Amino acid sequence: MTEPTALPRRQDAPQQYTWDLTALYPTEDAFNQALQEFASLTKQFIADYTGQITDAASALKALPAYAQIQEMQDHLGTYAFLPQSTDLTNAHYRVLSVKAEDVLTQANTGLTFFISALSELSDAALDQIAAANADYAPLVRHVRRDKKIRLAPATEAALAQLEPTLDAFATIYGQTRSADMHFPDFTVAGKTYPLSFTMYEDLYVYSPDTKVRRAAFAAFSHVLAQYQNTVAANYYAQVMKEKRLATLRGFDSVVDYLVYDQEVPRSMFDRQIDLITNEFGPIMQKYVKHLQKERGLDQMTFADRLIDLDPDFAPSVSIDQSKDYISKAVAQLGQPYHDMIMHAYPERWVDFVGNQGKETGGFCAQPYRVHPYILMSWTHELADVYTL
Known part of the structure; x- marks a missing residue:
C-alpha cells in the first residue's frame, strides 16, 4: 500500500x-x-x-x-x-x-x-x-x-x-458526501493518517495493517453517522419518487420501472438476485472465514472484508505503469481495438487524480460520437487497474 x-x-x-x-x-x-x-x-x-x-x-x-x-x-x-x-x-x-x-x-x-x-x-x-x-x-x-x-x-x-427537481436527490447525496463531509485525520501507534471519503473507499479498505484499517473505518463511520438522518431522509424521498413514477406509468412494481430503460426482463433481475443469494452467498461466507484464518485475524469485521488474501500478490501500480496492464489486456481483442483504447492516455480520456471535493467512486460518460470520459481516483492499488 x-x-x-x-x-x-x-x-x-x-x-x-x-x-x-x-x-x-x-x-x-x-x-x-x-x-x-x-x-x-x-x-x-x-x-x-x-x-x-x-x-x-x-x-x-x-x-x-x-x-x-x-x-x-x-x-x-x-x-x-x-x-x-x-x-x-x-x-x-x-x-x-x-x-x-x-x-x-x-x-x-x-x-x-x-x-x-x-x-x-x-x-x-x-x-x-x-x-x-x-x-x-x-x-x-x-x-x-x-x-x-x-x-x-x-x-x-x-x-x-x-x-431537475426529481433528480435532485442524487445531487443532494453527492454534495453531502463530497462537499460537506469533512473527515479528520486519525492516529495509529503515534502516526497520523489523513482521511477522506475517497481515501477510505479506495485506499484504507485494502490496507494490510489491521490497526490502520479498523481505525480508518471507525473514523470514517463516525463522520457518516453525523449525516445519517439527512441521508436517510434523502434516500426515502428518492424511493418514494420512484414508487410514484412507477405507479403513474402503470408499472406493476418499482423494480419493473427501474429495469425498463435497461431493456431487460424482470426475470433477469430476479435471477441475478437469486444467484447472488443462493449460489454466491455461501461461497463468500466460506471465503471470508478462510480470509480470517489466513490473515490471522482475531475476528472478521466489516472493515476487513476487502483485504487481499495474499498482500504480497497485489503490487503498487502507478498511473503510468497502468498503461502496460491495459495494453496487454486489450491486445487480446485485436490491434485496431488496442490502438483505439490506448489513445485514452495521450488524449486524456481519464480523470485519474484524487482531489478535494471530487466525486467518489467512478463512472464512464459516453458522449455521442466522442470518446468516453472516465472518472476515478487513483490510489496505486491493483484494484484501480481493475476499475480502469
Whole structure:
C-alpha cells in the first residue's frame, strides 16, 4: 500500500492526469455559444413542427433537425456535468451546471410534443420511418415500446419541466458526501493518517495493517453517522419518487420501472438476485472465514472484508505503469481495438487524480460520437487497474 498523503486541491492536481474536455468544446466560451445556439435551434424546431407531425413524411422532414438537437443536448449536458464531478466545492462549476440544466430542461419540456406525436402515428407510418434511415430505427423501436407507458402530452411536458427537481436527490447525496463531509485525520501507534471519503473507499479498505484499517473505518463511520438522518431522509424521498413514477406509468412494481430503460426482463433481475443469494452467498461466507484464518485475524469485521488474501500478490501500480496492464489486456481483442483504447492516455480520456471535493467512486460518460470520459481516483492499488 502506498504511503497515504492528504488530497490536493483541484487546481494543484497534475494536468496530465486530469481529463481534457476540448474534444467536446475547445473552450468554455465555445460551450456558452453552443448553449445559446441550442436554445435557438430548439425554439425554432418547436415553432416549425408543433402540430405538424401527422404522417411518416412530416416526421422524416423533422427528424434531421431533431437528431442535431439531440446530439447537441448530449454534448452540452456532458460538458456541464463533468467539471462539477471533479470538484463539488467549486462554485463556478456549479453555476455552469445550473445554467446548462435550465436551458436543457426548457428544451426538453418543449420537445416532448415530438415523441408524443410519433406515438400517435400508425404502425405503418413508423415502419416507413424506420425503413427510410437505419439511424431512425432505434428511435422507432423506443416509440413503439413506450406507447404503453407514455402519458398525455401535457403530463409528459410537466414531468420534463420537473426533471431537475426529481433528480435532485442524487445531487443532494453527492454534495453531502463530497462537499460537506469533512473527515479528520486519525492516529495509529503515534502516526497520523489523513482521511477522506475517497481515501477510505479506495485506499484504507485494502490496507494490510489491521490497526490502520479498523481505525480508518471507525473514523470514517463516525463522520457518516453525523449525516445519517439527512441521508436517510434523502434516500426515502428518492424511493418514494420512484414508487410514484412507477405507479403513474402503470408499472406493476418499482423494480419493473427501474429495469425498463435497461431493456431487460424482470426475470433477469430476479435471477441475478437469486444467484447472488443462493449460489454466491455461501461461497463468500466460506471465503471470508478462510480470509480470517489466513490473515490471522482475531475476528472478521466489516472493515476487513476487502483485504487481499495474499498482500504480497497485489503490487503498487502507478498511473503510468497502468498503461502496460491495459495494453496487454486489450491486445487480446485485436490491434485496431488496442490502438483505439490506448489513445485514452495521450488524449486524456481519464480523470485519474484524487482531489478535494471530487466525486467518489467512478463512472464512464459516453458522449455521442466522442470518446468516453472516465472518472476515478487513483490510489496505486491493483484494484484501480481493475476499475480502469
